[in-house]
Amino acid sequence: MNYDVFNGDADGLCALHQLRLANPVKAELITGVKRDIKLLDRVQAVAGDQVTVLDISLDSNRARLMQLLEAAVHVEYFDHHYAGEIPRHINLVSHIDVSADVCTSILVDRSLEGRYRLWAVVAAFGDNLRQSALVLARSAGLAESQIEQLARLGKYLNYNGYGDSLDDLHFHPVKLYEEMKPYPDPFDFIDGSAAFNLLAAGFRNDMGMIGTLLPLSEGARYAAYLLPDAPWARRVAGVFANRLANDDPSRAHAVITPTRCGDYSVSVRAPIAKPEGADTLCMKFETGGGRKAAAGINRLPTDALDRFLVIFAEQFKGSSPA
Structure with a gap:
């Protein structure tokens, strides 16, 4: 078989x-x-x-x-x-x-x-x-x-x-x-x-829902966004992260989405200009994994969000093209 x-x-x-x-x-x-x-x-x-x-x-x-x-x-x-x-x-x-x-x-x-x-x-x-x-x-x-x-x-x-x-x-x-x-x-x-x-x-319908969403946290080399708790948001998390990465290739991006279980899922994109570190970051969390340029965390507890934002900033704040 x-x-x-x-x-x-x-x-x-x-x-x-x-x-x-x-x-x-x-x-x-x-x-x-x-x-x-x-x-x-x-x-x-x-x-x-x-x-x-x-x-x-x-x-x-x-x-x-x-x-x-x-x-x-x-x-x-x-x-x-x-x-x-x-x-x-x-x-x-x-x-x-x-x-x-x-x-x-x-x-x-x-x-x-x-x-x-x-x-x-x-x-x-x-x-x-x-x-x-x-x-x-x-x-x-x-x-x-x-x-x-x-x-x-x-x-x-x-x-x-x-x-x-x-x-x-x-x-x-x-x-x-x-x-x-x-x-x-x-x-x-x-x-x-x-x-x-x-x-x-x-x-088209789902991406139109994003509107003018502002970052939850940002610096010169990184930005993190929190989406609302809705099916459309869960569907666009990955493509929104890709769009952010393409629009600003010198920055790392994270898109954080509430799950039905009451925690978060996270999509991380390393800077396109220096595509590494996404997997290293996400594997610091229990359900994290992926590849150098793009990775994610399947289940991030709500009380771990602040810790994630700190580690995300630390990982990429000095990231710049080689």
Whole structure:
């Protein structure tokens, strides 16, 4: 039996889509909202089964991964988040690169030697890796208008992954993958899928709610924003953080959103001009993790908010381009 385990954001979706366009298999799909990363705990594989993992931290799933490997389950792992020590095991094939300029779909693109590259472009834009996306797009000979179309698609797919629960999303990630599945070419998806138009409309409506939100805390090299307790705010947290980062690339940004459980989730973006330190900051908190340029904290207790703001300021107050 095959299991495909993937993050529910643009990168996880596009990575899986590329891989299964090139190598179609019948598989059980396991995913969730973007912050739902301990997905291997849901895999009930047995000896001889194949598990493909896309865009979730190996370090966060280490215990279950080792159980699966020792049970003679074959695992292929594609990821760009902090991994810690990568196990050496006969049943593991890993494609892990934590460089700040790659995403999981780029690693799949490398593995497939550029087949279905346009979907890797979509994913890179969704992960706010604009320069990496532009390099891939230009290698494919795309016009500027086409590049901007794929950038919007990446943004919308990523936007759909954010939420406190699946109820906050416009599409369950499995449903969105099924919408993408018939389209080897993302331009055909844009033209032919009603899902694209629904996501575009939802994105416009939700981003329009932000208005003139002022920082909760700021300095010359950083700014933190607190969003209201509302489903639209949980949906836009990631894309709002990306927009802030793009609008002011010399600053680090944090977007803090109340959750349904009464605590906060946090999205952190390191300065684009110096894309490092986001993972280091977030891993100082129990449910934190991510990558150098972009990371998050899944559950920040309300009484830890002030501590987070202090550590965030300390981490980035001296950050400036090298």
